[in-house]
């Protein structure tokens with residue numbers, strides 16, 4: 618038995634997000650979509666559909682260009698604020714923010730002190746992750762890696778991507794295999810993946826902060 622929370626980053630994407638939503642609906646699964654601001658303003662209807670179907674919408678930066686730890690403070694703050702504005706009424710009440718990890722790196726590139734201070738002022742909730750099957754690099758092989766990763770921890774928060782790599786063709790099969798193995802898919806987040814909740818730190822952030 619294990620629990621699994623799913624998140625879909627880097628959308629919305631017209632060729633992919635509707636298919637992901639269909640697969641999740643078939644399996645009666647809800648998740649979170651961490652959207653890129655500049656894509657959201659072009660494809661807002663997709664996020665509206667996700668929201669209407671019970672999924673949560675979070676901020677995944679405006680341009681997804683550089684991790685906040687490698688960006689100057691004003692640029693990082695603007696990346697966050699513009700995306701919050703674009704999400705508007707679709708934003709989850711805990712103001713979910715997923716930092717850009719440039720390939721999924723949970724390290725000192727992730728955030729800067731100035732960015733964290735801004736996130737605290739804005740009462741944001743920082744959502745990191747604990748399972749990363751690299752679906753974008755291995756569109757067919759990610760399912761096996763994902764199953765291996767979630768089998769060895771009691772509750773995983775997985776990052777997948779609603780991007781046109783072909784990987785999401787396997788989403789329905791993956792969800793079937795999770796169910797076959799006794800996995801329980803849930804929408805809420807494991808506490809260890811939330812280093813900040815509503816602007817309050819829940820764990821030291823040093824390991825994610827640029828020096």
Ligand SMILES: [Zn+2]
Nearest residue numbers: 626627677717
């Ligand atoms: Zn991303």
